[in-house]
Amino acid sequence: YRIMEKREEFYVRYYCGHRGKYGHEFLEFEFRPDGRLRYANNSNYKSDTLIRKEVWVSDVMLEEVKRMVQESEIMKEDDKNWPIPDASGKQELEVVIGDEHISFVTSKFGSFLDVQNLSLIHISEPTRRYAISYAVFCLKKK
Secondary structure, rough: OOOOOOOEEEEEEEEEEEEEEEEEEEEEEOOOOOOOOEEEEEHHHHHHOOEEEEEOHHHHHHHHHHHHHHHOOHHHHHHHHHOOOOOOOOEEEEEEEEEEEEEEEEEEEHHHHHHOOOOOOOOHHHHHHHHHHHHHHHHHHO
């Protein structure tokens, strides 16, 4: 048998959704500390149905996601100046790395232009959110 070394706790959850003409539509994924990746996508557009997927990822994959989150410096952010959720929907990001825990909620961005046009906070924050939005966009496209 394999003896697992004690690893630093790591968890990431992202949600983006809204309630509208087609009901509650959303995309959500989470990386759990045990290596489970859970994904859900609900759209009632043209009679689409809820898609739920669950897979186990390797320790190498978890470490790579953790590295990307750490390099984004999102753990240093504060969402107090971010736009509050509105009728267009909301995004949620929750991250746990070791003893650090963040949980952000902001309005749903329709495009990268929305992120780039934010002028209410200094330039480093939209840049970091752009990187997170880009990573999520890439995951949506695959």
